[in-house]
Amino acid sequence: MTLLDPSILAFLAAVAIFTGFVKAGVPALGGLISAAMALVFPPKDALGITLLYLLAGDVVAVSLYWRQAHWSELGKMLPSIFIGIGLGALALQFLDNESLGPVIGALILFLVAMEPLRPYITAWAMRRLNAVRYSSGIMAGVATTIGNAAGPILTLYFLLLKIDKNGFIGTAAVFFLTVNLTKVPVYAYLGVLKDYYLLSYLATVPLVLLGAYAGRRFLVWIPQQWFNRIALIMTGVAGLWLLLRAL
Secondary structure, three states: OOOOOHHHHHHHHHHHHHHHHHHHOOHHHHHHHHHHHHHHOOHHHHHHHHHHHHHHHHHHHHHHHHHHOOHHHHHHHHHHHHHHHHHHHHHHHHOOHHHHHHHHHHHHHHHHHOHHHHHHHHHHHHOOHHHHHHHHHHHHHHHHHHHOOOHHHHHHHHHHOOOOHHHHHHHHHHHHHHHHHHHHHHHHHHOOOOHHHHHHHHHHOOHHHHHHHHHHHHHHHOOHHHHHHHHHHHHHHHHHHHHHOOO
């Protein structure tokens, strides 16, 4: 193990700060972390490094917001999430994850484009909530395993349920900590986690706390309506980034 070049360390320091901000303030921005990392590191290496930063952010976010989590909804979603993780692990063994990014991005953009129809979609989905929950869980499980990109899918699902911003952050925090811990043995088995980056990670990961402080202040400050708008816009940006980065 050795420290990476100073320019890469500076990039990882920025990633650590941004991860803390995302986890404590706007989870929908999580897709941008994965996309940016994949531009700097080999795709599968990026998956492993990103997971470690996300886990640090998850621990901080859960410590701040676990009381606001919608535990009943989490319990209902997790079985389908675990199925999705299993499917994602199979995909990583047989498919190039670079080719899957555009698919996830296109799906996210399609879902965002449906936003003007959300009142009608909400009424439709509430009559079929189990099916929507199950399909969202599987898609999120696959997306998080092959690209650490479940945030946009979960954001759209939580907005559909009209969860308030604090409940949104709390539910997302517990959800992602559980899911990301589940992915550690999967990634280790698939050789995605590399000890080559460990020292650089340990040198920069404390900065997650700085980002989380800023994210928490942001969440207190922003009105609910603007929180929803920013979550939706940045979800679309993340989807577009996933789609374009393969070009």
